[in-house]
Amino acid sequence: MQPKLSFEWLHACSGCEIALLNGGEQLLDLLGQVEIVHFPLLMDHKYGGQQGEGAPLSLPEADIGLVSGGVAHTEHLLVLQEMRKQCRTLIALGTCATYGGIPAMRNEWSTADTLRTVFTAGTGDNDPVMPLAPAFLDRVYSIDEKIKVDVSLPGCPPQPQLIGAVIKALINKETLQLPQKSVCETCPTIREGEKKMAPVRRFLHNADYDCDQPVSEMRCLLEQGLVCMGPVTAGGCGGKDTPLCLRARVPCRGCYGPVRSGGNQLLDMMNALASNGIDYRAIVDRKSLLRFSGAHGLLKPARKKN
Amino acid sequence: MNREQKIIAFCCNWCSYAAADLAGISRLQYPGSIRIIRVMCSGMVHPEMVLHALEQGAAGVMILGCHLGECHYIKGNEMALARSEVIADTLEDLGYASEQFQLTWISSAEPERLVEAFRTMSGRLAVLQSEQPADR
Numbered sequence: 435m436q437p438k439l440s441f442e443w444l445h446a447c448s449g450c451e452i453a454l455l456n457g458g459e460q461l462l463d464l465l466g467q468v469e470i471v472h473f474p475l476l477m478d479h480k481y482g483g484q485q486g487e488g489a490p491l492s493l494p495e496a497d498i499g500l501v502s503g504g505v506a507h508t509e510h511l512l513v514l515q516e517m518r519k520q521c522r523t524l525i526a527l528g529t530c531a532t533y534g535g536i537p538a539m540r541n542e543w544s545t546a547d548t549l550r551t552v553f554t555a556g557t558g559d560n561d562p563v564m565p566l567a568p569a570f571l572d573r574v575y576s577i578d579e580k581i582k583v584d585v586s587l588p589g590c591p592p593q594p595q596l597i598g599a600v601i602k603a604l605i606n607k608e609t610l611q612l613p614q615k616s617v618c619e620t621c622p623t624i625r626e627g628e629k630k631m632a633p634v635r636r637f638l639h640n641a642d643y644d645c646d647q648p649v650s651e652m653r654c655l656l657e658q659g660l661v662c663m664g665p666v667t668a669g670g671c672g673g674k675d676t677p678l679c680l681r682a683r684v685p686c687r688g689c690y691g692p693v694r695s696g697g698n699q700l701l702d703m704m705n706a707l708a709s710n711g712i713d714y715r716a717i718v719d720r721k722s723l724l725r726f727s728g729a730h731g732l733l734k735p736a737r738k739k740n
Numbered sequence: 741m742n743r744e745q746k747i748i749a750f751c752c753n754w755c756s757y758a759a760a761d762l763a764g765i766s767r768l769q770y771p772g773s774i775r776i777i778r779v780m781c782s783g784m785v786h787p788e789m790v791l792h793a794l795e796q797g798a799a800g801v802m803i804l805g806c807h808l809g810e811c812h813y814i815k816g817n818e819m820a821l822a823r824s825e826v827i828a829d830t831l832e833d834l835g836y837a838s839e840q841f842q843l844t845w846i847s848s849a850e851p852e853r854l855v856e857a858f859r860t861m862s863g864r865l866a867v868l869q870s871e872q873p874a875d876r
Binding site (some may be wrong): 605702720734735 | 742763786787788789795822823825826829830832833834835836837
């Protein structure tokens with residue numbers, strides 16, 4: 435019997451699902467190897483109970499469960515707990531599921547502030563736009579804060595080949611070594627050493643490079659003074675080749691989350707800059723370095739000053 | 741003094757830890773909220789260790805190292821100094837108060853100065869706590 439695959443999305447954008455579908459030929463192989471029992475992006479499937487029959491929420495049993503997106507409101511939480519109950523192996527897929535991702539940027543404000551500034555009708559009164567929507571939690575959580583996760587696969591989105599490889603390894607009951615080094619590990623740009631660092635500048639002008647030359651002829655973007663988050667970001671976006679953003683000659687944005695789980699990209703980046711004698715205060719919006727990893731309580735509303 | 745309050749003090753093995761030892765021998769009194777952790781050099785205290793202490797519920801974190809120019813490892817305390825500004829600034833970004841962190845230089849012959857630093861920190865945190873809005 436084929437293993438069953440269930441793919442649920444929570445506070446996410448469907449990019450992770452599309453990354454799986456973007457896998458090319460490996461997707462065709464995969465479709466022959468698993469039976470998809472639940473996949474809201476691809477197939478209609480009722481969660482049960484809408485007509486008053488059965489349990490209010492039930493998902494099918496599965497051998498492999500994939501969950502993309504973080505947990506922002508009570509319904510996400512219920513769906514996630516049901517997924518955990520039904521899936522033998524649960525994979526947190528994508529940076530939202532593993533570190534909060536973009537939606538967790540709202541953790542920089544309180545839920546009340548978010549409701550007031552984003553989700554009001556704009557009529558001046560403070561009625562929420564969607565009075566029947568599930569209640570917001572106090573902040574956006576990554577799924578490992580709420581349930582036990584068996585495999586964490588960050589990325590925005592995760593590299594399609596890696597998603598395929600992980601699912602295949604689970605089907606064949608093999609172990610798979612996930613990438614554990616930083617983005618810099620596979621970055622081919624030229625590093626000349628810390629003594630020659632340029633002062634930090636904003637990315638309003640292009641980096642210096644010759645567009646006829648490959649990336650390996652370009653100077654390290656961080657040494658050019660651009661805030662490249664490569665040193666504090668988990669690698670793997672380009673497979674064994676050049677990281678994706680670097681291929682486009684722009685600095686790493688940090689989308690794979692911290693190199694070690696539990697790391698803090700903001701603090702690590704500031705520390706790396708300060709240890710190399712760079713004026714970190716030149717970075718205008720430091721908090722945005724946590725743009726992909728605001729869950730786990732890392733992003734918090736600013737302390738109220740008296 | 742708040743009995744719940746805890747202050748983590750990373751003390752350099754070569755100076756402030758010896759000063760704390762001397763403070764004990766000299767029977768100098770300091771607040772009971774201080775928890776000393778001996779490290780080989782103030783420069784080895786990574787900012788994430790400071791953040792971790794605060795996340796685990798410490799009211800404040802102190803790093804105590806040798807006076808500048810007197811580091812046992814030549815430049816360790818300069819590293820600590822470079823990091824300390826980052827820590828103070830980043831703590832504000834992360835929702836803490838920069839007052840919850842303190843870097844101080846103490847030589848091994850300055851137990852009074854150490855005790856004074858402990859007292860100042862404890863007092864400062866008590867004030868901070870009383871100013872804290874009730875909902876946070």
